[in-house]
Amino acid sequence: QKEVEQDPGPLSVPEGAIVSLNCTYSNSAFQYFMWYRQYSRKGPELLMYTYSSGNKEDGRFTAQVDKSSKYISLFIRDSQPSDSATYLCAMGPYNQGGKLIFGQGTELSVKP
Amino acid sequence: DTEVTQTPKHLVMGMTNKKSLKCEQHMGHRAMYWYKQKAKKPPELMFVYSYEKLSINESVPSRFSPECPNSSLLNLHLHALQPEDSALYLCASSQDTGGYTFGSGTRLTVV
Numbered sequence: 685q686k687e688v689e690q691d692p693g694p695l696s697v698p699e700g701a702i703v704s705l706n707c708t709y710s711n712s713a714f715q716y717f718m719w720y721r722q723y724s725r726k727g728p729e730l731l732m733y734t735y736s737s738g739n740k741e742d743g744r745f746t747a748q749v750d751k752s753s754k755y756i757s758l759f760i761r762d763s764q765p766s767d768s769a770t771y772l773c774a775m776g777p778y779n780q781g782g783k784l785i786f787g788q789g790t791e792l793s794v795k796p
Numbered sequence: 797d798t799e800v801t802q803t804p805k806h807l808v809m810g811m812t813n814k815k816s817l818k819c820e821q822h823m824g825h826r827a828m829y830w831y832k833q834k835a836k837k838p839p840e841l842m843f844v845y846s847y848e849k850l851s852i853n854e855s856v857p858s859r860f861s862p863e864c865p866n867s868s869l870l871n872l873h874l875h876a877l878q879p880e881d882s883a884l885y886l887c888a889s890s891q892d893t894g895g896y897t898f899g900s901g902t903r904l905t906v907v
Contacts, residue, residue, distance in 0.1 A: 718895045726900055727802075727886050728839065733895030772838055780892040781827040781846035783854075786838035 687711050690773055690787025699796050703760040707773035707787045710754065714775040714785075717749050719758045722770045722789070731771075732758065735779070763794045799823075800899035802887050808905045811877060817902045819870040819887030828870045829896070830862060831886040839886055839898075845870060877906045 690707045697703055705719075716735045720728035732747035734740045740747045748757040756775070760767055773787040800821045809815050819828065827846045831839035844852035845864040859881075861873040870887055882905045890896040 716895075720898070725884075725903070727800075727884075727898040730895045730897060774896070778892075779894070780825075780890050781844055781851055783841050783844070783852060784829075784888075784896055789836075789838055 685710060688785050688787045691790055692788045694791040696793045697763055699794055701763050703763050705758040705771050705790050707756050708754055709775060713777040716776050716779045717756050718774045719747055720772040722772060728772060765794050765796050768793050800887055800889055800897050802899035802902050804902060806903050810907055814875045817872040817885055819899060820868055821889045822868055825889035825891045827890050829888040830872050833884045833886055879906050882906045
């Protein structure tokens with residue numbers, strides 16, 4: 685069993701849809717959770733970072749963490765064609781100097 | 797400055813060459829990382845430097861040699877690479893109050 689599981693998709697939605705991306709994990713030591721967006725042939729771009737259970741909102745993005753269920757989500761509201769990219773969840777036991785474990789990535793396509 | 801800068805962006809090298817990848821950040825982050833990413837796969841950790849000391853080496857072959865000259869710079873020295881080492885090499889940095897910031901990467905092709 686992988687430490688972090690993420691549905692690889694691909695996921696295709698119409699413009700304006702709400703997108704839900706999810707990851708599950710098995711390691712209780714994970715305390716820091718991140719979501720990255722990666723465009724083709726580019727480096728990962730940090731979208732959201734959180735270390736506590738609950739919701740964190742930033743513009744059209746909401747990150748949700750449920751440590752009791754070992755489950756994290758990223759919601760994208762009013763999705764745009766420019767959101768088409770691969771989305772990676774990542775997590776680790778501490779934020780500085782630790783090993784960040786990535787999910788497999790979900791490829792998202794937003795159709796105009 | 798909230799960026800991690802990597803040079804070069806592209807590199808083609810022969811199996812007998814020696815080359816270096818460079819990474820620079822001016823965010824005051826005290827942890828820096830090298831990751832390797834193959835197409836359609838997530839990044840895989842290679843090395844971690846914490847306060848300029850190597851703290852994690854993920855059993856990377858010795859043909860990859862990291863160096864941290866100071867708190868802002870990270871190098872990855874390459875020697876006698878194999879074609880299967882062709883990948884996107886990513887540098888990242890972090891501190892204890894935020895997520896990991898990645899650079900745009902160096903796309904390496906070994907011929």
